[in-house]
Amino acid sequence: MAREKGDCLAQAEQMTPTPQAEHLDVIRILGKAGGPMGYMIRDFLHRSDVPFEWIELHSEEEARTKAGVSGLNDSRLPVCIFPDGTRLECPTIRQIIEKLGWFHDPSRSEYEVAIYGAGPAGLSAAVYAASEGLATIVVERSAVGGQAGSSSRIENYLGFPRGISGAELAERAREQACRFGAEILVGREGIRGEFLPGKGVGYLADGTKIVARSTICATGIEYRRLGLAGEEKFLGAGVYYGAGASEAALCHGNEDVFIAGGGNSAGQAAMHFSRVARTVNMVLRGPSLKDTISQYLLDRILSFNNVRVMTDSEVSGLEGDETLEAISITNRLTGDCRRFATRWLFVCIGGDPRTTWAAEVGILRDEAGYLMTGPDLLRNHQRPPGWSLDRDPYYLETNMPGVFAAGDVRHGSVKRCASAVGEGAMAVTFVHRYLTGG
Ligand SMILES: Cc1cc2nc3c(=O)[nH]c(=O)nc-3n(C[C@H](O)[C@H](O)[C@H](O)COP(=O)(O)OP(=O)(O)OC[C@H]3O[C@@H](n4cnc5c(N)ncnc54)[C@H](O)[C@@H]3O)c2cc1C
Structure with missing residues (x-):
């Protein structure tokens, strides 16, 4: 592939963008409908803004002739064919990252700032830190962009009056951070930290160690599950978390799509699918969308005559053999339960932070697991227990000096x-103050 996402130092030296036009061809993915791995790959490539073609195999014959496997149940599916002819059979995301040339180890033994998470907060911190000359590394466990990367269109972000897809916004931010010299490791997960004054060590799941004088945690939130039997089995095979920006192209005009949730991300999913599906059905626990969704989204949703809103309701059951075939919806007021045939359920019911690593090292969290920072750490004007510095924690600083939190995780x-x-940018200002001993 022409674009080198992981090789940020090389990009910074060239200082030239690598536009999509340089792709001579696109990655082709051949697989059967409803295969979870096919979804994971599509989702990763879509969020990474990498062009691809999904070729759905409908028969044993097609599996043999098009994908070169023995049939639709061959475990080598999905098959990915790269523009240079390389064939990967049922690849992991890590193998795809490696094939794209994005897999790199840290180039330095120590950084001035290590940022965990490359959603909007982490990418913004990377842009400001690197542009201000700090040796900066970003660790992202999946694709850059975070939740925003899964949005089909963000319409309320300053400077984009006609909206921008989350994947494009993320790609632009990634490129900007790299041009300033930030290193971004994708497909790598931070799992543990050790923090001493002036030195933090982050341990990644693959054993890599990152040493940095300061740390910004921008790990956002993880989608909440419905908690229904069979949910894991249907993940990527009919049940999807988030707005499903990569999937709309696969949804046909005779299909009924269901969306659990009544917030802005659910509203975006509804708008997106209303253009392709026969009906879009929003299932919300509350009595109305009015209190949970932005007015501009509400106006749009109400203007589509194929969008239905099922209030005081919740998804109560999932059915299907290998893939989702039907769901049950229960009215919370009457207890009435109805069954609907569908192969599309998008779950947009918010999320929770994953911050057990923080509790393990004594970083204070609230009851829901969000990281406490700045003034929220003061109780009756008292600094948090164990705080050793002769100043209050900075606004985005945790109770561990030099460890900051920005974005949804806070x-x-x-x-x-x-x-x-904004918080990503602001965190960098406090990093500077911390590093200069202020
Ligand atoms: C579908 C959808 C549509 C939305 N639309 C809008 C909109 O139109 N307008 C708007 O203002 N907001 C919108 N939002 C909300 C907005 O996207 C979030 O508020 C924003 O993305 C939060 O940014 P963040 O960087 O704090 O966290 P996130 O976006 O959650 O990013 C966190 C990143 O950290 C990574 N990560 C997590 N743990 C680790 C780890 N241990 N190691 C390494 N990496 C890790 C994750 O993979 C992720 O990439 C939308 C959200 C969704 C889900």
Whole structure:
């Protein structure tokens, strides 16, 4: 592939963007409908803004002739064919990252700032830190862009009056951070940290160690599950978390799509699918969308005559053999339960932070697991227990000096793209103060 996502140092030296036009061809993915691995790959490539073609195999014959496997149940599916002819059979995301040339180890033995998470907050922190000359590394366990990367169109982000797809916004931010010299490791997960004054060590799941003088945690939130039997089995095979930006092209005009949730991400999913599906059915626990969704989205949703809103309702059951075939929806007021045939359920019911690593090292969290920072750490004007410095924690600083939190992972954050970006930038200002001993 022409674009070198992981090789940020090389990009910074060239200082030239690598536009999509340089792709001579696209990655072709051949697989059967409803295969979870096919979905994971499509989702990763879509969020990474890498062009691909999904070729759905409908018969044993097609599996043999098009994909070169023995049949639709061959475990080598899905098959990915790269523009240079390389064939990967049922690849992991890590193998795809490696094939794209994005897999790199840290180039330095120590950084001035290590940022965990490359959603809007982490990418913004990377842009500001690297542009201000700090040796910066970003660790992202999946694709860059975070939740925003899964949005089909962000319409309320400053400067984009006609909206911008989350994947494009993320790709632009990634390129910007790299041009300033930030290193971005994708497909790598931070799992543990050790923090001493002036030195933090982050351990990644693959054993890589990252040493940095300061740390910004921008790991956002993880989608909440419905908690229904069979949910794991249907993940990527009919049940999807988030707005499913990569999937709309596969949905046919005779299909009924269901969306659990009544917030802005559910509203975006509804708008997106209303253009391709026969009906879009929003299933919400509350009595109305009015209190949970932005007015501009509500107006749009109401203007589509194929969008239905099922209030006071929740998804109560999932059915199907290998893939989702039907769901049950229960009315919370009457207890009435109805069954609907569908192969599309998008779950947009918010998320929770994954911050057990923080509790393990004594970083304070609220009851829901969000990281406490700045003024929220003060109780009756008292600094947090164990705080050793002769100043209060900075606004985005945790109770561990030099460890900051930005974006959705932070207690009291606003859960918007723009505020995550703002906090990422702001965190860098405090990093500077911390590093200069202020
Ligand atoms: C479908 C959808 C549509 C949305 N639309 C809008 C909109 O139109 N306007 C708006 O303002 N907001 C919107 N939002 C909300 C907005 O996207 C979030 O508020 C924003 O993305 C938060 O940014 P963040 O960087 O704090 O966290 P996230 O976006 O959650 O990013 C966190 C990143 O950290 C990574 N990560 C997590 N743990 C680790 C780890 N241990 N190691 C390494 N990496 C890790 C994750 O993979 C992720 O990439 C939308 C959200 C969704 C889900």
